[in-house]
Amino acid sequence: MTLYSDFGPRRARQISGDVLALSLIGAWVWLGLTVYELVENLAGFGEQMEEAGAGFEQTMTEVGSALGGIPLIGGGIRAPFDDASGAGGALEAAGQSQQIAINQLATGLGVGIAALPIVMILVLWLVPRIRFARKAGQVRAAVKSGAGIDLFALRALATQEVSTLSKIDPDAVGAWRRGDEAVMRALAHLELKNSGVRLPGR
Known part of the structure; x- marks a missing residue:
C-alpha cells in the first residue's frame, strides 16, 4: 500500500489534507467531550x-424510632415521621433518576455532536x-514487475487528450505499435501520474 x-505537489496536498482532516477530527472529539462535561x-x-x-429519610426514621418508644403515645407520634421518611426516600430516588437522565443526555449530546x-x-x-x-x-507492483509499461501506454492512448499525446509524438499510436520505448515510457508516465506512481529512471 502506497x-x-x-x-511533490500532489504529495504535499495529500499530507496537508491528512493533517487538516486529523486536526478536524481531534477538534470535534474535543468539542463532544466538552459538551458532555x-x-x-x-x-x-x-x-x-x-x-x-x-x-x-435517615433522620425521620431515627426520630420516629425514638418517639415510637414512648409508652402509650409512641405509635401515634411515629406515624407522621414514617410518612416523612418515605418522602425523603422519594426525594432520594428522584435525585438518582435525574442523574441517570442527565448522564444519558450528556452522552447523547456529546456523541451526537462529534459523530456526524x-x-x-x-x-x-x-x-x-x-x-x-x-x-x-x-500500480507500483505492476511497474516493478516490468510487464505493465506497454499496458499503461495503451491506457494513456485511450484516455489522454489528443493534444497531450501529440506533444509526446505526432504519431503516438504508430510509435506504440512499433514499440518505441521512449514514447511508450512517456505515455506510461502520463497514465501513471494519475495514480501517483513515477516510472523508474524518471
Whole structure:
C-alpha cells in the first residue's frame, strides 16, 4: 500500500489534507467531550437531591424510632415521621433518576455532536485516501514487475487528450505499435501520474 504520491505537489496536498482532516477530527472529539462535561455537571443538583433525601429519610426514621418508644403515645407520634421518611426516600430516588437522565443526555449530546462531522470527514477524506493507496500500491507492483509499461501506454492512448499525446509524438499510436520505448515510457508516465506512481529512471 502506497500512502503518498511520488510527485511533490500532489504529495504535499495529500499530507496537508491528512493533517487538516486529523486536526478536524481531534477538534470535534474535543468539542463532544466538552459538551458532555458541561451537561454532566448539571447532575450535581441530582446528587444534592439524593444526599438530601437520604439524610432526611435517615433522620425521620431515627426520630420516629425514638418517639415510637414512648409508652402509650409512641405509635401515634411515629406515624407522621414514617410518612416523612418515605418522602425523603422519594426525594432520594428522584435525585438518582435525574442523574441517570442527565448522564444519558450528556452522552447523547456529546456523541451526537462529534459523530456526524467525524463520519462526514471520514467519508470525504479517508475513503478517497484508501482508494488512492490501494490503487497506487497495485500500480507500483505492476511497474516493478516490468510487464505493465506497454499496458499503461495503451491506457494513456485511450484516455489522454489528443493534444497531450501529440506533444509526446505526432504519431503516438504508430510509435506504440512499433514499440518505441521512449514514447511508450512517456505515455506510461502520463497514465501513471494519475495514480501517483513515477516510472523508474524518471
